Amino acid sequence: MPYGNEIAVTEATSMRSTAVMASVRVIAETVASLPKPVYQRLKPRGKRRVSHSIGDLIGKSPNPYMTAFTFWETLMSHIMLWGNFYAEIEYDSAGSITALWPIPPHRVEHRETADGDPYFRLTLKSGKQKDIPFYAMLHVPGLSFDGRKGLSVIGWARQAVEVAIATENFAAEFFKNGTNVGAVVTTPSTLSDGAFDRLSKSLHSSYSGLGKAHKLMLLEEGMTFSKNTIPPNDAQFLETRKFQTLEIARIFRVPPHMLGDLERATFSNIEQQGIDFVTHTIRPWLVRIEQTVNMRLFGQDEQKKLFTEFLVEGLLRGETKARYEAYNIARNGGWLSVNEIRELENLNPIEGGDEYLRPLNMAEVGKPSEGGDNNNDNGQGNKGATGPLDAGNQAGDPESGGGTD
Structure with missing residues (x-):
């Protein structure tokens, strides 16, 4: 290795x-x-x-x-x-x-x-x-x-x-x-073996360990203390x-x-x-x-x-709001049924939930719709369609010209 x-x-x-x-x-x-x-x-x-x-x-x-x-x-x-x-x-x-x-x-x-x-x-x-x-x-x-x-x-x-x-x-x-030196104590003179042992025991017993951090350190005989940082x-x-x-x-x-x-x-x-x-x-x-x-x-x-x-x-569900908006688009677009959506949500199917919606303004290309040709080229508009205007004529809307005196 x-x-x-x-x-x-x-x-x-x-x-x-x-x-x-x-x-x-x-x-x-x-x-x-x-x-x-x-x-x-x-x-x-x-x-x-x-x-x-x-x-x-x-x-x-x-x-x-x-x-x-x-x-x-x-x-x-x-x-x-x-x-x-x-x-x-x-x-x-x-x-x-x-x-x-x-x-x-x-x-x-x-x-x-x-x-x-x-x-x-x-x-x-x-x-x-x-x-x-x-x-x-x-x-x-x-x-x-x-x-x-x-x-x-x-x-x-x-x-x-x-x-x-x-x-x-x-x-x-x-x-x-294990090997990292956290701090250094220096002295201007050489310590005897006995003094060195006493100093080591004092430093270890009074200042070593996490529970004794930030304590005031008392030094004598001109000693100085310097803390080491992590070198690069x-x-x-x-x-x-x-x-x-x-x-x-x-x-x-x-x-x-x-x-x-x-x-x-x-x-x-x-x-x-x-x-x-x-x-x-x-x-x-x-x-x-x-x-x-x-x-x-x-x-x-x-x-x-x-x-x-x-x-x-x-x-792939994502957040609830975004998921429901996607289901709404798929449902109204006609390519997901209610039961298919419920299955994705781990819900039981309901009666009549397998039917698909078909948007009214959509039909196969080149095939006339059931209500007549809504896109003829003679400029007549929605000739065969029924809507609010026709309903107004039949009900006698005075502004439509189709009412009765």
Whole structure:
């Protein structure tokens, strides 16, 4: 290692860096908290939610000892640190999937048979090895060079994480007052050993420690007291720690304010950063997982009819007023129904709520409206329309010329 204190950075020890731990937590917990319903494809297009055993596994409990949240949180932490997630697929006698069992990535090896068929070799806690066929392993790889095994993010960014941990270790030692001299007492003459011991004990017992700060110090025999400040080369580590937080945030594509760095965050940009987090950080992970789950957990015939996807609308809601204004535009524009809006708000549907509105001044291009051509070229205006003017004529409005004497 490049540092004398031999900082060993592995996927597990990298979590000692607060920036790494915060990045992994915010992404893993966000993904784990999203709903993951199963849908049936409708013809010619569209979808609807359905009840399915796979939906229960990925949305409720993948195995008897683990909740769905814990499962997906584990999945994301494994991918983000090791670059791969593995879970053994358990089948019953009928060939249906009954459980998913996560496996630590460092215990799995990628192997191939003599014919080139892939399989996985698992090393158990006892040291014994077990071969798992390809169909019985749910493997979600991260960024990869060969499309089979993902790359370890910590392995590639080891030096950046190492510097982050080194600066945190230095800060801990610095504030422990291990080698930093807080003040200096000087005397014009040489002290005897006995006088030096008495002075040391007096200074330590009377003035050392936070509880004895700001006390008046009494000196004798021409002694002078001078307090040391943090020298520039020692204070520089504070800036280094800030930079390493940004460096770790860059590696995981996490907005700095989500790691507690609010230096560049404002009320005007923090909401946009949250949207960018969903779009550029969370969404690629979701697509990667969705495609793997749909391909590996649904049979070939089911893949044509069923699929699952994460729901991210809740992360994009924004404030209540802006959300309701957007719903109003969508409702009046005719492309969202009442029940669709209520579903986005996690509300139950209502009777008659599946109808769509059609604005009166909108029609297909080139197709006359039901009330007549409202846009003819002869300058006659809204010839076939009915409105306040026609109503006035029929009611006998005297100013319209259509009344009765």
